[in-house]
Amino acid sequence: VKGRISILGPRGTFSEEAARRFDPEASKVFCSSIDEVFDSVEKGKAEHGIVPVENSLEGSVAATLQLLLTTPLRICAEIVIDVKHCLLALPGSRMEDIREVISHPHALAQCRGYIKSLGDVRTRNLPSTAEAAREVSVKRLRGSAAIAPRIAAELYGLTVLAEGVQDEGRNQTRFFALGRECGDGEAEKTSIILGLEDRPGALYKVLGYFARANINLTKIESRPTRKSLGDYIFYIDFEGDAREERVGAVLRKVRARATFFKVLGSYARIG
Amino acid sequence: VKGRISILGPRGTFSEEAARRFDPEASKVFCSSIDEVFDSVEKGKAEHGIVPVENSLEGSVAATLQLLLTTPLRICAEIVIDVKHCLLALPGSRMEDIREVISHPHALAQCRGYIKSLGDVRTRNLPSTAEAAREVSVKRLRGSAAIAPRIAAELYGLTVLAEGVQDEGRNQTRFFALGRECGDGEAEKTSIILGLEDRPGALYKVLGYFARANINLTKIESRPTRKSLGDYIFYIDFEGDAREERVGAVLRKVRARATFFKVLGSYARIG
Numbered sequence: 416v417k418g419r420i421s422i423l424g425p426r427g428t429f430s431e432e433a434a435r436r437f438d439p440e441a442s443k444v445f446c447s448s449i450d451e452v453f454d455s456v457e458k459g460k461a462e463h464g465i466v467p468v469e470n471s472l473e474g475s476v477a478a479t480l481q482l483l484l485t486t487p488l489r490i491c492a493e494i495v496i497d498v499k500h501c502l503l504a505l506p507g508s509r510m511e512d513i514r515e516v517i518s519h520p521h522a523l524a525q526c527r528g529y530i531k532s533l534g535d536v537r538t539r540n541l542p543s544t545a546e547a548a549r550e551v552s553v554k555r556l557r558g559s560a561a562i563a564p565r566i567a568a569e570l571y572g573l574t575v576l577a578e579g580v581q582d583e584g585r586n587q588t589r590f591f592a593l594g595r596e597c598g599d600g601e602a603e604k605t606s607i608i609l610g611l612e613d614r615p616g617a618l619y620k621v622l623g624y625f626a627r628a629n630i631n632l633t634k635i636e637s638r639p640t641r642k643s644l645g646d647y648i649f650y651i652d653f654e655g656d657a658r659e660e661r662v663g664a665v666l667r668k669v670r671a672r673a674t675f676f677k678v679l680g681s682y683a684r685i686g
Numbered sequence: 687v688k689g690r691i692s693i694l695g696p697r698g699t700f701s702e703e704a705a706r707r708f709d710p711e712a713s714k715v716f717c718s719s720i721d722e723v724f725d726s727v728e729k730g731k732a733e734h735g736i737v738p739v740e741n742s743l744e745g746s747v748a749a750t751l752q753l754l755l756t757t758p759l760r761i762c763a764e765i766v767i768d769v770k771h772c773l774l775a776l777p778g779s780r781m782e783d784i785r786e787v788i789s790h791p792h793a794l795a796q797c798r799g800y801i802k803s804l805g806d807v808r809t810r811n812l813p814s815t816a817e818a819a820r821e822v823s824v825k826r827l828r829g830s831a832a833i834a835p836r837i838a839a840e841l842y843g844l845t846v847l848a849e850g851v852q853d854e855g856r857n858q859t860r861f862f863a864l865g866r867e868c869g870d871g872e873a874e875k876t877s878i879i880l881g882l883e884d885r886p887g888a889l890y891k892v893l894g895y896f897a898r899a900n901i902n903l904t905k906i907e908s909r910p911t912r913k914s915l916g917d918y919i920f921y922i923d924f925e926g927d928a929r930e931e932r933v934g935a936v937l938r939k940v941r942a943r944a945t946f947f948k949v950l951g952s953y954a955r956i957g
Contacts, residue, residue, distance in 0.1 A: 450798060469910065470910075471910040472752070472910075473748045473752075474746065474748040474751065474752075474909050474910070475745065475746070475748075477744045477745040477746075477792075477795065478795055480745065481743070481744075481745075481795075520791065520811070521748075524748065524749055524752075527721060539813075540791070540811045540812065540813055541811065542810075542811055613902070614902065615896070615897055615900050615901060615902045615903075616896075616897035616900075618893060618903065618906065619890065619893040619894055619896070619897040620897075622889060622890040622893060623890055625886070625887075625890070626886055626887035626890040626891075629886050629887075630886060631884070631885065631886045632886075632889065632908075633918075634908050634918070635889065635906060635907075635908045635920075636906075636907045636908060637903075637905050637906045637907060638745050638907075639740065639741075639742040639743075639745070647904075647905070649906075
């Protein structure tokens with residue numbers, strides 16, 4: 416049986432590209448929300464699910480971080496994709512005809528400077544970059560252009576008016592491949608969620624365990640818990656495999672100080 | 687001359703409520719993006735601007751954090767608003783007629799569980815909760831409901847089908863009031879942005895300065911810089927006023943270790 420991968424649909428997004436990198440052979444199950452991707456893997460409708468975690472311009476994806484808090488799924492891999500946004504329009508369109516640019520709010524934000532440079536142009540939010548491309552195509556929106564990956568131009572018969580229109584040359588999105596089980600290949604990184612008491616030095620003490628074991632943190636983010644602002648949990652990523660004794664010893668010390676502790680997984684990086 | 691406050695428009699959002707708390711007398715300048723709020727205050731079209739920073743369910747507002755990195759504006763106050771979402775529809779609508787729920791993506795995410803409980807209902811993103819209410823009203827969308835604050839129901843002549851429909855009882859949004867100058871009232875909190883070398887213990891060392899001075903951190907968030915993922919800066923909030931010598935001494939030590947350092951302001955909290 417070939418594996419199945421749940422992906423945030425529709426076709427033609429960077430999520431699909433990430434899924435292809437993780438497993439080019441798998442059959443794809445397209446979902447309408449990040450929620451649904453988690454749900455479909457939890458219920459066994461797919462072996463793996465691909466969710467966006469973080470973008471180098473926009474920061475964390477709140478829905479994903481929130482769902483990681485409660486899911487029984489593990490992180491099996493991280494996939495980092497170079498994002499190159501394109502401006503797509505109906506064939507025959509010219510740049511000077513464009514009065515409206517539509518896309519996912521993150522993509523619009525990443526191209527803020529470029530859109531401004533187009534002059535008197537409105538923006539409109541759509542649920543995904545590919546749905547923006549589809550809307551231009553299906554509704555025959557002359558005067559509108561979608562910001563979307565090149566793959567969406569082929570899919571919906573659009574012209575690429577401009578390529579690489581993001582404000583910063585280098586723009587990467589990090590995805591997690593989630594699964595009920597992960598196999599036991601080599602792992603380079605580990606992600607944990609940690610709750611700490613709200614008092615001076617609580618975080619400092621915990622980071623000391625990592626520093627003294629010479630473990631490099633690659634991400635730390637406090638987020639308000641669902642109770643009230645001010646009561647925080649921490650999302651921490653670091654280099655190392657939780658199954659190594661050196662790392663496991665640190666995690667046991669961390670856990671002893673935590674009000675909440677969850678290892679999301681140790682995983683390899685797919686470049 | 688009365689003060690002017692720039693706010694993310696349209697009328698009838700939680701941003702307007704935050705502005706009213708900060709200065710009920712000020713005249714309001716409605717802007718179409720967070721970008722424009724910053725811009726209008728930087729250019730002197732208003733004395734202050736209100737921007738959302740963080741929500742207790744959804745986490746940080748990426749656009750605001752990004753603009754804080756480069757703006758010359760200071761944080762003059764933080765305003766914390768209790769968010770109570772309502773389901774608004776055309777007068778005469780019944781719950782069982784609703785086939786679509788529209789709102790800002792954050793509001794939809796905050797009401798995810800409630801929307802699921804409505805059964806077979808689609809969601810659609812709009813740029814703000816108030817624009818969702820306006821769309822239902824102006825387009826006479828029977829079968830659609832907007833998730834928006836109660837104030838939007840009055841503004842657009844809609845019926846409140848349900849109140850407090852967010853999944854968690856307590857849902858707060860934190861706003862900053864920004865200004866070119868802030869006056870010198872008492873300040874309870876300070877926000878800084880910090881760049882550090884990417885190596886084990888770098889953050890630990892810096893947090894030690896705060897811990898030893900008994901200064902409580904209320905937020906820490908690493909964010910990828912605009913160069914590439916993995917190269918991080920930190921947004922840190924803590925209790926205390928940067929103009930106090932005790933706090934100033936800590937900040938001088940922190941600055942000496944930082945590759946980037948910016949004090950965004952010390953400010954009072956408006957509850």
